Amino acid sequence: RQAELVELTGAVLHRAAQPMATPLGTLDAIHLATADMWREARGKELILATHDKALALAARATGFRVLGV
Numbered sequence: 335r336q337a338e339l340v341e342l343t344g345a346v347l348h349r350a351a352q353p354m355a356t357p358l359g360t361l362d363a364i365h366l367a368t369a370d371m372w373r374e375a376r377g378k379e380l381i382l383a384t385h386d387k388a389l390a391l392a393a394r395a396t397g398f399r400v401l402g403v
Contacts, residue, residue, distance in 0.1 A: 355395035
């Protein structure tokens with residue numbers, strides 16, 4: 335497993351402002367949008383690690399495997 339730093343761009347903020355599968359706060363929406371865009375750009379599976387129940391629910395609804403909750 336590895337980690338990658340992803341720049342916060344206007345495209346990420348735009349994606350985060352779009353409706354999500356479930357209600358999310360701003361920072362969680364940014365995290366999920368970033369993960370979703372990363373996955374789309376690379377065509378690879380991404381596992382999202384979180385202890386936030388709302389983010390975990392939204393991530394699962396978006397097709398992510400989630401660790402931590």
